[in-house]
Amino acid sequence: YKAKAEAKTAAYGKYNVLRIVVANELLDWSISYPDYNPVYFTAPGVLKDSKGVKPIWADDEPINWTLTPNWNAIDEINGHKVNRISYEKTYDFETTEGDQRVPLNPRGRRGIRGRGELGRWGPNHAADPIVTRWADREKRILEFVAIQRRDTGEWAIPGGMVDAGEVISETLKREFCEEALASLEVSDEERKQLKEKIDELFANGEEIYKGYVDDPRNTDNAWMETEAYNFHDEEGSSFSKIELKAGDDAKHVQWMPITSDIKLYASHSDFVRKVAQRHNANL
Ligand code: RP5
Ligand code: MG
Ligand code: MG
Known part of the structure; x- marks a missing residue:
């Protein structure tokens, strides 16, 4: 037995x-x-x-x-x-x-x-905006806008779910505004101004990844998929002008250097390392 x-x-x-x-x-x-x-x-x-x-x-x-x-x-x-x-x-x-x-x-x-x-x-379906600039141009260290998730406490890309009827380009901007700029906490007028700036800054994005995300919420019958886009500020003159403030599902926000051993939520480390490689950054 x-x-x-x-x-x-x-x-x-x-x-x-x-x-x-x-x-x-x-x-x-x-x-x-x-x-x-x-x-x-x-x-x-x-x-x-x-x-x-x-x-x-x-x-x-x-x-x-x-x-x-x-x-x-x-x-x-x-x-x-x-x-x-x-x-x-x-x-x-x-x-x-x-x-x-x-x-x-x-x-x-x-x-x-x-x-x-x-x-x-x-x-x-979700969308993940990866906003980058040089932390150190000589040493080619790239950094990105990271948020700390309220649910698991892990650092992540400020992404979110695509609403019914929404196009990806709008999800990318909306989630960035909500989680990294706290747009839900300001007046309608201020939110409109933020949105206009972000429309400009998000005009040129590069697709980094499209597919399954190894998300801890996945089950046998439901799973996450995302489209991740990179918005890069080569001169460090555009995104640096907007003030980061954590909002909605995010409890903290900061520029975070992309290193070879970076540990982020779900598959996000893979996405940001891919971005660093695209810009020939040192990892
Ligand atoms: C991840 O969950 C995606 O890559 C995206 O960042 C996120 C979307 O879910 P919420 O942030 O809305 O919880 O799988
Ligand atoms: Mg969100
Ligand atoms: Mg989110």
């Missing part, structure tokens, strides 16, 4: 919920894993906001679906476009509560079912 080995587990975010730590060789959905039976979890804040209604950024639970989402396509919700296309691949499905099909994470098993903290089933 041999006792079955218990699968290793780890807490999912700040919740009292355990995810299975899936061994690398069992990640792929095509590998048989008969004992795999992760917990189903969707965070209370995704189901209902403080007023008791479903947040606009979230989908419904499958048992409530009257219409199924338009998978692997641009969906339309109340006249707004929601991108349900993955930059990785055409995703597959599994069957869940109420016999509905829900998307399967293209990178494989994450040890937890449902949406966790994410609003959308399948891909949750």
Whole structure:
């Protein structure tokens, strides 16, 4: 007689919920894993906001679906476009509560079912603005505008989710204004002025990355994907003029040098190192 080995587990975010730590060789959905039976979890804040209604950024639970989402396509919700296309691949499905099909994470098993903290089933699209200038031009040390996230306390790019109907170029600017310039805390007039400056500074961006993000919130059925763009201030004369102030999901903001051992949230270290390489900076 041999006792079955218990699968290793780890807490999912700040919740009292355990995810299975899936061994690398069992990640792929095509590998048989008969004992795999992760917990189903969707965070209370995704189901209902403080007023008791479903947040606009979230989908419904499958048992409530009257219409199924338009998978692997641009969906339309109340006249707004929601991108349900993955930059990785055409995703597959599994069957869940109420016999509905829900998307399967293209990178494989994450040890937890449902949406966790994410609003959308399948891909949750975000945008990441990487604003850079030279910290030391002679030594070719590049720095970027970093924020400290309120949720995990990790330093990150001031990015955020693409709202329904929003274009990426607007998400990049809006999230930068909210998290690095505290635009939600100023008057409408001041916000308009900030926005005009940012429109100018964000006129020329370079695409750095487009695809899956290894975000701690990812589950078997919901995951983050992003488009990261670099906005570079070569002379150090444009972005330096605007005052950084942490706001919304950010508790601190600062210019941070990009080093080879930089440690940032999710896949963000890879994105900023790629930017440094593009500018032939020293890491
Ligand atoms: C990351 O989560 C993305 O790269 C982006 O920075 C961020 C979006 O989520 P929130 O900042 O809105 O929580 O995966
Ligand atoms: Mg935000
Ligand atoms: Mg954010």
